[in-house]
Amino acid sequence: MFGQVEAFAGDPILSLNDSFKADPRDEKVNLSIGVYTDEKGRLPVLGSVRAAYERLGFAERPYLPMEGHPLYREGVQKLVFGAAHPALTDKRVATIQTLGGTGAVGIAADFLAKHCPGRTVLVSDPTWDNHHGLFQRAGFTTATYPYWDRANRSVDFTGMLKALDAAEAGSIVVLQPVCHNPTGVDLDEAQQAAVTDVLVAKGHIAVFDMAYQGFGASLDEDAAFVRRYAERASCLVANSFSKNFSLYGERCGGLSVVCRDADEAERVLGQLKLAVRRSYSSPPMMAGLLVATVLGDEGLRAQWSREVDEMRTRMDAMRKRLAEQIRALSNEADASFLTSQRGMFSFTGLSEQQVTAMRERDGVYLVGSGRMCVAGLTEANVPKVAKSFVEASQA
Numbered sequence: 001m002f003g004q005v006e007a008f009a010g011d012p013i014l015s016l017n018d019s020f021k022a023d024p025r026d027e028k029v030n031l032s033i034g035v036y037t038d039e040k041g042r043l044p045v046l047g048s049v050r051a052a053y054e055r056l057g058f059a060e061r062p063y064l065p066m067e068g069h070p071l072y073r074e075g076v077q078k079l080v081f082g083a084a085h086p087a088l089t090d091k092r093v094a095t096i097q098t099l100g101g102t103g104a105v106g107i108a109a110d111f112l113a114k115h116c117p118g119r120t121v122l123v124s125d126p127t128w129d130n131h132h133g134l135f136q137r138a139g140f141t142t143a144t145y146p147y148w149d150r151a152n153r154s155v156d157f158t159g160m161l162k163a164l165d166a167a168e169a170g171s172i173v174v175l176q177p178v179c180h181n182p183t184g185v186d187l188d189e190a191q192q193a194a195v196t197d198v199l200v201a202k203g204h205i206a207v208f209d210m211a212y213q214g215f216g217a218s219l220d221e222d223a224a225f226v227r228r229y230a231e232r233a234s235c236l237v238a239n240s241f242s243k244n245f246s247l248y249g250e251r252c253g254g255l256s257v258v259c260r261d262a263d264e265a266e267r268v269l270g271q272l273k274l275a276v277r278r279s280y281s282s283p284p285m286m287a288g289l290l291v292a293t294v295l296g297d298e299g300l301r302a303q304w305s306r307e308v309d310e311m312r313t314r315m316d317a318m319r320k321r322l323a324e325q326i327r328a329l330s331n332e333a334d335a336s337f338l339t340s341q342r343g344m345f346s347f348t349g350l351s352e353q354q355v356t357a358m359r360e361r362d363g364v365y366l367v368g369s370g371r372m373c374v375a376g377l378t379e380a381n382v383p384k385v386a387k388s389f390v391e392a393s394q395a
């Protein structure tokens with residue numbers, strides 16, 4: 001009956017993670033999958049989240065509403081937009097709790113497919129691969145706008161702006177506002193303003209995918225692009241708590257749609273609920289309670305914010321450390337990209353062949369595109385990674 005079913009090639013990054021686990025070498029280093037690990041190489045359990053968990057205990061488990069836990073949704077709104085944002089005071093933001101950032105982008109794609117069909121979807125070149133997959137699953141054709149300038153290891157801003165301006169009016173444009181995956185390079189404030197002007201002028205629909213809030217500069221600064229944009233125009237904002245709460249497996253995220261007025265937001269919320277109902281009916285309770293408890297309590301919220309700062313500071317320190325060690329080993333290898341890029345990822349500029357050499361010879365795992373997850377670096381493994389990087393670069 002299912003003889004015609006084709007094999008799934010697997011997700012390249014998740015498959016690489018499986019190869020890492022199966023690698024018998026003691027000194028192996030995983031810089032492939034996008035998870036934050038601490039100085040000991042462990043997934044942290046944040047103190048704020050543990051405190052929330054202990055406070056919650058276990059009670060009855062009714063369904064959450066389709067749109068999620070009310071305090072969670074309020075927490076998402078305040079965190080993403082800032083409590084005093086005019087769109088919030090005007091009550092024109094429709095927010096739902098989602099199954100991680102993936103679920104948020106997926107529901108955004110479903111919502112747009114139904115209510116704004118037939119448009120072109122533009123994503124950055126390169127981007128998180130699932131941007132293509134989720135919008136295609138919803139029925140869209142995806143295309144790219146230039147983003148990565150390989151020669152300068154920075155943003156090809158001229159190319160990006162030109163492509164957004166040349167795109168058909170009313171296109172859907174997916175933007176990562178901070179800690180771009182996979183390149184680690186972001187737009188500066190002036191570039192964000194210029195992109196906003198073009199999107200607004202062309203009537204494009206912006207879909208912000210913010211998976212790393214707090215890992216760039218701070219929780220508030222990282223949301224500045226989204227906040228300023230939402231003062232100018234309607235947009236969709238997907239956010240994830242996987243990384244900044246270290247709650248990967250709980251599937252915590254949010255989708256907010258900024259609307260023209262409160263009445264429109266009410267109708268949009270209804271359609272988001274319908275999209276959820278048709279897909280998985282309602283989001284998980286534990287995810288909702290944990291995040292709602294932290295975000296809804298002043299003390300836990302402050303503690304969490306400090307814990308996000310600690311994760312970011314450690315990643316920044318590891319970037320510096322690796323750059324120093326690379327420079328100490330070689331005058332030729334360029335390591336400046338490590339400290340100019342930010343967030344969990346760096347595009348190293350290494351070729352697939354060089355990445356393969358690092359993996360096979362040294363057990364240092366990067367993604368084939370040359371993406372390195374800097375969150376996997378520790379004081380202990382940096383010397384090994386630096387040596388492997390320099391040898392691969394010179395090969």
Ligand code: PMP
Nearest residue numbers: 034100101102128181211240242
């Ligand atoms: N968007 C981007 C840009 C990401 O990098 C990721 C995580 N890799 C996601 C969305 C998905 O987030 P989550 O794991 O919360 O589903």
